[in-house]
Amino acid sequence: MQNKMSLxxxxxxxxxxxxxxxxxxxxxxxxxxxSEISDVKTAVSEAVTNAIVHGYxxxxxxxxxxxxxxxxxxxxxxxxxxxxxxxxxxxKEPFFTTGIEGERSGMGxxxxxxxxxxxxVISKVNEGTTVIMSKKISNGADKx
Amino acid sequence: MKVNYTLSNGNLYFYxxxxxxxxxxxxxxxxxxxxxxxxxxxxxxxxNFSSLSFMDSTGIxxxxxxxxxxxxxxxxxxxxxxxxxxxxxxxxxxxYKIMPKI
Numbered sequence: 001m002q003n004k005m006s007l008x009x010x011x012x013x014x015x016x017x018x019x020x021x022x023x024x025x026x027x028x029x030x031x032x033x034x035s036e037i038s039d040v041k042t043a044v045s046e047a048v049t050n051a052i053v054h055g056y057x058x059x060x061x062x063x064x065x066x067x068x069x070x071x072x073x074x075x076x077x078x079x080x081x082x083x084x085x086x087x088x089x090x091x092k093e094p095f096f097t098t099g100i101e102g103e104r105s106g107m108g109x110x111x112x113x114x115x116x117x118x119x120x121v122i123s124k125v126n127e128g129t130t131v132i133m134s135k136k137i138s139n140g141a142d143k144x
Numbered sequence: 145m146k147v148n149y150t151l152s153n154g155n156l157y158f159y160x161x162x163x164x165x166x167x168x169x170x171x172x173x174x175x176x177x178x179x180x181x182x183x184x185x186x187x188x189x190x191x192n193f194s195s196l197s198f199m200d201s202t203g204i205x206x207x208x209x210x211x212x213x214x215x216x217x218x219x220x221x222x223x224x225x226x227x228x229x230x231x232x233x234x235x236x237x238x239x240y241k242i243m244p245k246i
Contacts, residue, residue, distance in 0.1 A: 105205035
């Protein structure tokens, strides 16, 4: 099965729920389990939240969400044109956060890496960040 | 996102209803802190997650923030009835080590 979608939206936090619900609908054709849907939703929520909170901070920008279904795998890309990440390896460390105010957990990338099979981050300071994530879906919903 | 609360046997129960993410965390935090200010003599605080359908790492940050405040008052913090979805992120976060599931 092959399918492809893309969507862009402004960087307001109401769109976090919108983005994760869109991806949940898009992946339904793969016959995922509830647990797989929740994994992908959570990972997308993390990446979109990062784009809005850290990428654009208080400025308004555009977040792009695109996804490809290839066989039983879903590949998801979340792209912002925000401030970028200076040190991607450091940002991926558990509990690391630049958001000193507002009780941030620093767990975003850890959650993405736990819930997806692979997570890649491409970032350039002052140009933006792209997160590319993939997950193979078991086609197991019927067995639940 | 809606937060209900009740005081029972000296324990303060918070019922989180809806989805806890960056969009809803700020208001949730404010409601919990307001209630906490009114019930500063409670023995323990229990967060009931039976109607919490989604939580991401922003929720972890918010819970950790509440934990620090509540613990500073000498109260215990516990988690009750998480859904399968919420259970997974609670496990990863390690939060159960400081706020056990009852």
